[in-house]
Amino acid sequence: MGTLQLQRFLFEPVSARSAAVFRIALAGMLAWAFHSRWLPAPPLSAVPGALWAYSHIILQRPYFLVIGVLLVAFGVGMRPRVVGFILFLLLLPLASLTAGQESRQLLLTALLAFSMLRSDEQWSLHALRQDGPRESAGPIWPIRLIQIQLTLVYGVNALAKLTPAYFSGEILIGMSRMRPNFRVDLSDRFLHLASLRLPVSIAATAVVMIEAFLAVGFWLPRLVWPTAIIGVAFHLLLQRIVQIYMLDLASMFLYLAFLLSWRVPANDRVQTGQADRRGHGVA
Amino acid sequence: MSEDAGNCPTITASRARDLVIFITLLVLMTLLSERLRVYFAVTVVDVTVTRILPNCREETLPTPRVFARPGGGFWRPEKVVDLVKPQIENYMRSSAWSSEAAAGTRFVWTIRWARNSTRLDQQYRYIWKADAEGQ
Numbered sequence: 001m002g003t004l005q006l007q008r009f010l011f012e013p014v015s016a017r018s019a020a021v022f023r024i025a026l027a028g029m030l031a032w033a034f035h036s037r038w039l040p041a042p043p044l045s046a047v048p049g050a051l052w053a054y055s056h057i058i059l060q061r062p063y064f065l066v067i068g069v070l071l072v073a074f075g076v077g078m079r080p081r082v083v084g085f086i087l088f089l090l091l092l093p094l095a096s097l098t099a100g101q102e103s104r105q106l107l108l109t110a111l112l113a114f115s116m117l118r119s120d121e122q123w124s125l126h127a128l129r130q131d132g133p134r135e136s137a138g139p140i141w142p143i144r145l146i147q148i149q150l151t152l153v154y155g156v157n158a159l160a161k162l163t164p165a166y167f168s169g170e171i172l173i174g175m176s177r178m179r180p181n182f183r184v185d186l187s188d189r190f191l192h193l194a195s196l197r198l199p200v201s202i203a204a205t206a207v208v209m210i211e212a213f214l215a216v217g218f219w220l221p222r223l224v225w226p227t228a229i230i231g232v233a234f235h236l237l238l239q240r241i242v243q244i245y246m247l248d249l250a251s252m253f254l255y256l257a258f259l260l261s262w263r264v265p266a267n268d269r270v271q272t273g274q275a276d277r278r279g280h281g282v283a
Numbered sequence: 284m285s286e287d288a289g290n291c292p293t294i295t296a297s298r299a300r301d302l303v304i305f306i307t308l309l310v311l312m313t314l315l316s317e318r319l320r321v322y323f324a325v326t327v328v329d330v331t332v333t334r335i336l337p338n339c340r341e342e343t344l345p346t347p348r349v350f351a352r353p354g355g356g357f358w359r360p361e362k363v364v365d366l367v368k369p370q371i372e373n374y375m376r377s378s379a380w381s382s383e384a385a386a387g388t389r390f391v392w393t394i395r396w397a398r399n400s401t402r403l404d405q406q407y408r409y410i411w412k413a414d415a416e417g418q
Contacts, residue, residue: 160323174327179355
């Protein structure tokens with residue numbers, strides 16, 4: 001990748017409208033993903049002070065009420081960068097509870113990256129007050145981080161499964177025996193789905209291949225939509241095999257980072273340049 | 284800022300600073316990505332129980348439901364025993380097996396396990412005596 005290409009990859013202006021859509025969707029997703037109050041997980045639960053803080057402050061109704069108010073403010077675009085960072089700090093302790101750690105980590109990373117953007121240039125209270133909507137919400141690199149996060153989720157999972165034990169199906173069989181959230185018993189070494197009877201080793205190989213494809217496919221412009229469709233189909237199929245708490249939905253939510261059109265139309269670029277010289281700074 | 288750069292927005296008014304933030308977050312994300320791995324490894328555990336009466340007659344009992352699916356972790360051998368043994372003790376204290384058993388009856392619990400395999404090649408035996416607090 002040349003310097004110019006790298007500059008475009010990281011610093012191309014982001015469409016303010018797409019940023020607004022993502023902001024509203026992210027607010028809704030965060031509200032759904034963080035509403036459950038679980039107990040703190042180890043090693044955090046072993047720290048006495050932490051347990052006190054969780055039981056007396058963090059897992060209390062007022063704490064969640066503040067988060068709710070801030071999520072609404074974030075959703076309507078009220079100083080989304082400041083509110084986004086505060087939300088990140090408030091939600092951070094909730095990422096170490098006994099359930100949903102992976103999906104919450106995923107969404108918090110997305111929130112942290114997205115909070116860099118001026119996502120209030122359209123469809124926000126700020127946009128209503130100013131003389132006209134701006135076309136850019138800032139450079140695209142925060143969105144790139146979210147896209148890379150999605151690649152990492154599928155990538156590390158595909159890599160972790162590149163073992164003979166996984167390809168042989170032994171791990172899937174073992175998990176179907178051990179984990180209460182498995183909906184199928186693979187002890188006979190076959191996956192039974194409706195009339196389909198698939199050897200478990202083939203199912204395991206297919207899982208690795210699909211995850212590897214999902215890690216790469218989104219980066220190929222022609223394959224973005226087919227990859228998203230395959231991803232959704234994959235997760236729907238998985239739902240029939242194993243009940244996943246939230247990671248599947250959180251991952252599919254991040255598809256938006258690839259599916260939304262982030263490019264500012266060419267005839268709006270001049271306005272973009274003016275907009276971006278107005279006020280910099282993170283918050 | 285170059286002419287080209289003039290049309291490209293930044294977050295911090297400096298591309299260099301933006302790049303530093305980008306790379307920092309990227310490194311952090313990569314380091315934390317290990318935590319995002321799911322369903323890639325498992326320790327398979329099987330628990331069976333045999334009752335040995337005072338007259339030395341042996342009978343295999345149905346494994347209680349609570350031990351059918353002990354969980355989906357990827358545990359070290361010592362962790363398997365640490366996890367299952369207290370569950371056995373709890374079960375024996377609260378079940379009718381021990382309260383109704385004649386003195387001298389033993390319950391032999393066999394925990395077998397393997398990591399990433401269904402061939403359970405490791406084993407631990409725990410004997411609970413009806414007239415004592417177990418061994």
